Amino acid sequence: MPTLIWSKVKDGLDPAVKKKAYAFLEKLQESDKLPGLHIEPIVGSVDPRVRTGRVDDKFRCVMFKLVAGDEPFYVIHGVWSHDKANAIAQQVRLSMNPINGVPEVERVLEEIQATARTPAPPEPTALPDAAATPEPTAPLDPASAEPVDPAPLPVVVASPPRWPAGLTADALHRELGIDPQLAEAALAASTEDALVDDVISRARVEWQADALLELATGSSIADVKVSFRLDEPVAIDKTDDDTQLVESINRHPAAQSSFHWLGTDNAELRRVIEAGDLGAWRLFLHPEQRRYAEGSRNGAFRLSGGAGTGKTVVALHRARFLAAQNPQARILLSTFTRNLADDLAANLRKLDETTTLAARPGEPGVFVRGVDQVTWAVVQRAGDDIADAVEAVLGARRTEVLKRSPDRLWDEAIDDAGAALPRELATRTFLEAEYTQVVLPNRITDPRKYVRVRRAGRGVALDRAKRVAVWNVIDAYRAKAHAAGTTNFDEKAAIAAQWLESQDERPFDHVVVDEAQDLTASHLRFLRALVAEGADDLFICEDSHQRIYGQKVTLSHCGINVRGRARRLTLNYRTTQQNLSWAMGILSGANWTDLEGETEAHTYHSARTGPVPILIPAATVTDEFDAAAQLLRDWLPHPDSDPAQNQSAGRAPEAHSIAVLVRDKYRRETLVAALAERGVTVRSVDRETPRPGFPLAMTMHRAKGLEFTHVLLLGVQEGSVPKSLREYDTSEADKADALLRERALVYVAATRARDVLAVTWSGKPSQLLPVTSGASLPSS
Structure with missing residues (x-):
């Protein structure tokens, strides 16, 4: 029986x-001699191993046949229309890099590489990998049909690549095995954007492009x-080329980023086919990602990285x-929210449906829940x-703590016990932050300890009298919650951590956390208490640039x-370099710290x-809605066109791969109604899972963890983004941190776009918006 090996190729399977x-590959797994398969060599191909097979009258499978032992091995390269498949088959080559032994599928002609960038129709998903779409025409102001003279925005200048000192093309070839011509072209690029547009996107071998990107960010050889x-040499003693290739694909650590061993497993074959290009994350990991996913460590481990880097x-x-x-x-x-936890559970089933999902803490298997669900x-x-x-934790014994405390308890506590509190401190925002960041993490239960505790990073000094006044309100808040038998989320986390620390047995052997930057100190202490300290206990993924909830915390x-x-992680797999550069401009001008x-x-x-x-x-909100409606019409796929035709016209492959993101729920509902008046239907998404059929409208917060081919950020003007920070006026530190979260929110929203990103505003644009040299901005 032939052994099948799946090769990573974007647009390698027409949906x-x-x-x-x-059906074709299932038959091939049985025998390559079955009638109807028509496994044939291609006359004039650059690689004599290449074969095509008949999927149906219009489509052909391109593959490489390797003979190593009694049965053949077929490396499946992709399925395309008849003429395209033949053109690709003539110009692809499977070989083993002579410098490092990595197996490579090389696109010999650039024209073939260009044809491999048509994206398959995506679903909204938390996982990366798609291809680029052509540039649409920037709309004009709908009211006048004339270009709009926009308010000036700060310009972010493109920066040059940060190559290691003394790097040469010869060193790139000798040390890493990078193609000499590719190395020379990369080193000649004047800016990071030029490196990606003119060199990286044309690289004939994918891993070499990724390696150059790492070097361009300052990594050494x-x-x-x-x-x-590549520091783990693989000894391959076989003499014939086919056997060497099979051994390299099977054993070289770097091969797993481009090749997936299907063997003769029909069930795995079906999962691969059904997932298509969007399932690439399930099969292929960058060697560095695999090292982190499968390595063993002596204690807690933290993995950071920007949006789309694969955390x-x-x-x-x-x-x-x-x-x-x-x-x-x-x-x-x-993870932080229930929606994100549901996404994790669904994707874990996609990754491996045989993985046991536990129903409750302490059971064998993987228990997937939001952190607040786990504390409960x-x-x-x-x-x-x-x-x-x-x-x-709270200073008084009770057993009724599961019900949630209403936010109004803070207002009632201020009214009842806040007479001595200075007016500027008598706000729910300040008191909640003080309680979350100082009182709960330090397990403070009486005023004497609160008077003495360090309040590092709080940004407003409190003398003894003010601390006593603050404590009186906190004490009143606790008394009201005690009487009602309620606690808030952070109190539950702190209580659960305290209880776990008193137990001989912990409920988990391993804890894996995503989006840890949004967790509070009480959440993190609770997660620490869930598993005993030891090898592979905690695995924490975070990105400080995506902290859109809560305050800064430090793991130690x-x-x-x-x-x-x-x-x-530094390599983004989701967003185009153009969108990424613009989104990173949002981050500039602010100081960021990790966990x-x-x-x-x-x-x-x-x-x-x-x-x-x-x-x-746009001059007015009405004009902005008019422009948004027209933009969505331009993006919607034409029902009579196939995906390739829609893509070439700048349209989305599916309606639900378009998202309109706004700052809050009120603006979301206003948007839905306004677009409906203009004949454009969009589906409002709150807590529910996004469904296909229409473009999606959601808040920027709700969109976290999702991705779309086309994204419109609407209403990004002063007064809306950032939202009013008046409630943080008490503390400059709190106000600065709130502005940082607003900046992170716009960055998160912008990086939901895989291919096409548009931003609209009415009146004065938000101070958070950058303009890069690669932004399309109408001008007079």
């Missing part, structure tokens, strides 16, 4: 022929060798790997034994030590290229 492709696991993918593979290593292991896979489950499990922990202050066990309290850089690159962001100013 229209998935069923027929599966030695770093890249480790990243791509969530690594977290999913990590959970699956731990479960596969030990079926009896108790694993928690958690632990407190419920403790039952009446929770009373001691409640007393240690929460009992989590990751010193020497922290790494960062270890260290300065966080934001140097990320993408190997994908596409149209520049479209910036659309």
Whole structure:
């Protein structure tokens, strides 16, 4: 029986022929001599191993036949229309890099590479990888049909690549195996954008493009060798070329980023076919990502990286790997919100449907829940034994703590006990922050300890009298919650952590956390308490640039030590370089720190290229809605066109791959109604899972974790973005941190766009908006 190997190629499977492709490959797994397969060599091909097979009258499968032993091996390259498949088959070559032994599928002609960038129709998903679309025409002001003279915005200048000192093309070839001509062209690029547009996007071997991007961000050749696991030589003693290739594909650590061993497994074949290009995250990991997903460490580990760098993918593979290593292991896979946790559970099933999903903490398998759901489950499990922990955290014994405290309790506490509190401090915002950041993490239960505690980073000094006044309100708040039998989310986390720390047994053997930057100190201490300290206990994924909830925290202050066990991903797999550069302009001008309290850089690159962001100013809100409606009409797929035709016209492959993102729920509902009046239907999405059929309208917060081919950020003007920060006037530190979260929110929203990004505003544009040299902005 032939052994099948799946090769990573974008647009390698036309979605229209998935069923027929599966039937063809299923027969091939039985025998390559079955009638009807028509496995044939291509006359004049650059690689004598290349073959085509008949999927149906119109489509052909392109593959490489390797003979190593008694049965053949087929490396499946893709399925295309007859003429396109023949053209590709003539100009692709499978070989082993002579410098490092990495197996490579090389696109010999640039024209063939260009044809491989048509994206398959996507679903909204938390996972990366798509291709570029052509640049649409920037709309004009709908009221006058004349270009709009926009308000001036700060310009972000394109920066040059940050190559290691003394780097040469010869060194790139000798040390890494990068094609000499590609190396020379890369080093000649004057800017990062030029490197991606003119060199990286034309690279004939994908891993070489990725390696150059890492070097362009300042990594050394030695770093890249480790990243791509080229520092782990593979001894291959076989003499014939086919056997060497099979051995290299099977054994070389770097091969798993481009080749997936299907073997003779029909079930795996079906999963691969059904997933299509959007399932690439399930099969192929960058060697560095695989190292993090499958490596073992002596303690807690932190993985950081910008939007689209694959942190969530690594977290999913990590959970699956731990479960596969030990079926009896108790694993928690958690994140900040329930929606994101639901996405993780769905994607874990896609990754490996055989992975056992636990129903409750303490059971073997992977328990996937939002962190607040887990705290609730632990407190419920403790039952009446929770009373001691409640007393240690809140200062009074009780067992009724599961109900949620209403926000109005703070206002009532201020009214009842805030007479001595200075007016500027008598706000729910200030008191909640003080309670969350100072009182709960330090387990303060009486005023004497609060008077003495350090309040680092709070940004407003409190003398003894003010501290006593603040404590009186906190004490009143606790008394009201005690009487009602309620707690807030952070109190539950602190109580659950205190109870777990008193237990001999912890409910989990491993804890994997995604989006950790949004968690509070009490959340992180709770996660620390869920698993005993030891090898592979905590695996934390975070990105400070995407912190859109909560305040800054430091892991070491929460009992989590990751010193020497922290790494960062820099290669973006989702967003085009044009969109990414513009989005990173949002981050500039602000100071960012990671969960270890260290300065966080934001140097990320993408190997994908596409149209520049479209910036659309409008004189009035009515004009802005008119422009948005026209833009959506231009983006909607034409029902009589196939995906390739829609893509070439700048349209989305599916209606639900278009998203309109706004700052809050009120603007979302206003948008839906306004577009309906203009004959454009969009579907409002709140907590529910996005459904196909129409473009989606959602808040910027709700869109976190999703991605779309086309994204419109609407209403990004002063007064709306950032939202009013008046409630933070009490503390300059709180106000600065709130503005940082607003900046992060716009960055998160912008990076939901895989291919096409547009931004509209009415009146004065938001101070957070950048303009790069690659932005399309109408001008007079």
